[in-house]
Amino acid sequence: MTDHQSGITVRAPAKINLHLGVGARREDGFHPLVTVYQAVGLCDDVRVERSPGWTLGVTVPDWIDPDAVPVTGDNIVDRAAGLLAAHHGIEARAAVSVTKAIPVAGGMAGGSADAAAALVALDRLWDVHTSDDDLLRIAAELGSDVPFALLGGTALGTGRGELVEPVVDSSTWWWVAVPSREGLSTPAVYRRHDELNPDAPEEPESAATLLLALATGNPGILAGALHNDLEAAAVDLRPDLADLLALGEDSGALRGLVSGSGPTCVFLTAGADEARAVAGELVGAGHDVVLVANGPVAGAHVVTYA
Numbered sequence: 029m030t031d032h033q034s035g036i037t038v039r040a041p042a043k044i045n046l047h048l049g050v051g052a053r054r055e056d057g058f059h060p061l062v063t064v065y066q067a068v069g070l071c072d073d074v075r076v077e078r079s080p081g082w083t084l085g086v087t088v089p090d091w092i093d094p095d096a097v098p099v100t101g102d103n104i105v106d107r108a109a110g111l112l113a114a115h116h117g118i119e120a121r122a123a124v125s126v127t128k129a130i131p132v133a134g135g136m137a138g139g140s141a142d143a144a145a146a147l148v149a150l151d152r153l154w155d156v157h158t159s160d161d162d163l164l165r166i167a168a169e170l171g172s173d174v175p176f177a178l179l180g181g182t183a184l185g186t187g188r189g190e191l192v193e194p195v196v197d198s199s200t201w202w203w204v205a206v207p208s209r210e211g212l213s214t215p216a217v218y219r220r221h222d223e224l225n226p227d228a229p230e231e232p233e234s235a236a237t238l239l240l241a242l243a244t245g246n247p248g249i250l251a252g253a254l255h256n257d258l259e260a261a262a263v264d265l266r267p268d269l270a271d272l273l274a275l276g277e278d279s280g281a282l283r284g285l286v287s288g289s290g291p292t293c294v295f296l297t298a299g300a301d302e303a304r305a306v307a308g309e310l311v312g313a314g315h316d317v318v319l320v321a322n323g324p325v326a327g328a329h330v331v332t333y334a
């Protein structure tokens with residue numbers, strides 16, 4: 029029962045693509061993907077409260093430019109609420125506040141996390157008991173990464189990334205993430221990828237090597253298997269990322285990788301102490317925002333009912 033509740037907070041994680049194989053552009057404009065997602069402990073919180081109307085507020089930490097966040101009416105959370113309400117034939121009424129900690133337009137699926145968290149939170153607030161299948165279908169309509177943000181953990185993604193199945197991953201992997209002040213547009217990175225790869229195969233590169241590496245539990249082996257087909261396009265649009273990747277690896281990371289379509293760069297390290305040491309080096313080299321996170325962590329989940 030939810031009648032006594034004044035509000036619900038749902039937390040949803042950022043993602044890293046451990047493997048991102050991209051095939052030739054489909055007729056619908058999307059690209060077929062074979063990807064391995066990992067949810068990492070950088071999370072946005074979405075709080076919903078009862079309200080006679082619809083309001084949305086967003087709070088950002090000082091390192092995120094508030095102007096980079098899509099405004100109310102044009103935010104993926106508005107769309108999530110609209111689709112969920114329409115599915116149940118009700119009005120979208122709530123006061124929603126999003127507290128961001130995931131880089132915006134950074135290649136870590138921050139908007140997708142907000143959408144997934146909003147779906148879970150509003151489902152509870154409105155007491156509409158959406159089935160898991162319907163929630164995943166609505167999530168896929170909102171964006172290719174949104175179903176994964178519901179699932180969390182480590183998962184294989186196919187289709188355009190929206191078809192997700194969990195992958196056994198019993199290790200804890202330690203990452204350092206360095207966001208950029210300026211985001212990158214995902215469609216622009218895919219377009220550049222198409223220009224750079226006019227003969228891209230229809231079938232994306234398989235994740236078999238990555239999955240075998242993951243199963244070893246050995247970060248040195250996983251580092252060697254990390255793969256991102258969008259990295260060259262992201263670095264082409266943002267050549268400074270090449271220097272950052274090299275700097276992280278020179279600072280003791282096992283491997284640097286552009287996260288998804290970028291521009292956030294992530295660095296796999298041997299463990300928690302090594303992650304903190306690499307982060308310290310990067311801060312020392314002048315990168316003022318350096319985040320340490322481990323994964324896998326849970327997908328969108330309720331954290332408070334008060």
Ligand code: C5P
Pocket residue numbers: 057058059060061170171172173187188189214215218
């Ligand atoms: O699905 P989502 O809204 O996250 O996609 C944003 C954009 O990224 C799409 O409009 C498309 O340009 C590009 N994209 C793609 N192929 C995918 C996923 C995204 O081309 N599999």
